[in-house]
Amino acid sequence: MTMELKRLPIINLWDRILVPIQGDVTDDLAEQLNTEVLRAIHESGAKGLVIDLTAVWIMDSHLCAVLSNLASAARLMGTPTILSGLSPEIAMTLQAMGVELEAVRTALTLEQALTMLGLEVRRAEARDEDDDEDDDDLFDDEDDEDDDEDGWEADDRSDARRAAPAARTSRSAASSERRQGSQSRLRRR
Template identity: 30%
Template sequence: MNETRAKEQQDALSARTQRMLDAAPAILCVVGLDERRLIAHNAALARSLGCTDEELSIRGVDALLGRIHPDDMAGLAASAERLKGARDGEVIEGELRARGREGDERIFAVRAEVFARSEDGGAREIFLSAEDVTERKRREQRLHRSEALLATFCDHAPILMYAKDGEGAFLLVSRSVETLVGATPGSMLGKTDSDFFPAEVASIYKDVDDLVRRNGAPLEAEDPVPDARGEKTFYSIKFPVWGEGIPEGAVAGISVDITRVKAAEREREAARDELIAAQQDTIRELVTPLLPIAEGVLVMPLIGFFDGARASRIIETLLEGVERHSARIAIIDITGVKAVDVQVAEMLVHAARAVGLLGAQVVLTGIQPAIAQTLIELDVDLRGLVTAGTLRSGIAYALKRT
């Protein structure tokens, strides 16, 4: 009776222990080395590898070996040899690739130690625990790949790339930044702009960084950067960065050297200004033409309407022409003038007086009846001007005088 009850208690304890093992997410098993069989295992083993309990019971260790990657068999054999001479409590660790439940390759981190020994002290049973680390390994690989790509960009990209913490200390700099300031690789990390740039330049950078932190949004700006060959100009985009492990208030930036672009812009602006000036000179010549028709005789035919600026140009052009050609008579033909007001009349009088000071005479031609009437009504003093009805008669007068 007692033996039966003890057996029942033992069976209940064994069942409870098995339930505990089956609840564990890691693979747990005891392997008998002599019989090459699985003495005990939990449900995670069958679940991870897609084996049935029947298959594990019949084939034992061979069922497991059949799923291990061939390239890892040599390492497994070497670990088994180490276990034979291992001390109690000594753990042998390693990684194995095996075919998973879905037929895909999985990576397992394995721990093994001696579980029981034979009478001669050799390892008779070993305890194995394994954890599926496939996803973790893949994440690590992606992280390593990203870090390698970032390092390559930082080493070879011609643009400036950098990141700073909330205090302005560099967290990351590209090789191009180090080359620009003459720093050795890695020496800028933990330092600030004030360690490499003049105080006034570092202050500008700090103000921009602080603005990005306050607004929490990207900012575009043109940054002046001192250089041994002269100041350079960089187009910069700075932006806040967040994420796990990134210090609060961190700011990153990308800067492109636009010094040549700015120089080209200045050259284009200078060329444009020269072109505009040339066009204005041409326009002035067209609206105030001055024609030498004979030795000492100039003709200036006027058309259209007048304003103060055009009147000043007419007088200026006329005086320059008289002096340049040593003219004795300057004919102003107003046949094409639409109307004459006080401003036009005063311009004609001023022109006559100014030309007279240079020792020449003004002949006014092309006065229409309506314009003559206006001049009379305005009571314009035309003394000093010779008038003629047509340009032809004015030219005849000038040639006769010269």
């Protein structure tokens, strides 16, 4: 009888891969993790791998070996690995076990890990309706003073911005709604 494996979330974030680890990592899940992440790196040509451990409460020698092997294989493929979200307890456990993850860099938060891979996470002010005409330029490769030669930005808007104009009772009410919500932007440096 074959046990069905959990579906691992492997998130392609532009040319980086994010893998949040949740719960216990069994032998079968470890094999699936290695296979699927390395396949995703190969198919996408990822420039970085972030393994987020925020939801991991216990780190044992098995999970350490799995992560170390995955990071080493990713490095052989030219993809640096960053572990993010290590709790103080897990950091102390790794130190007590004498574990040195040589192929891995660490970051306290996911935001720091993304920054280490060249992405910038920042909050943006709400934009007026007049700014909608500039939306076509969000993915242009034109340089900003903060961007490098192949810079880009993505904009994730609040649901209030996506509402149909007919649903708005007045322009001032819509403007007020937009000012209350904030948007997040990811911007490559």
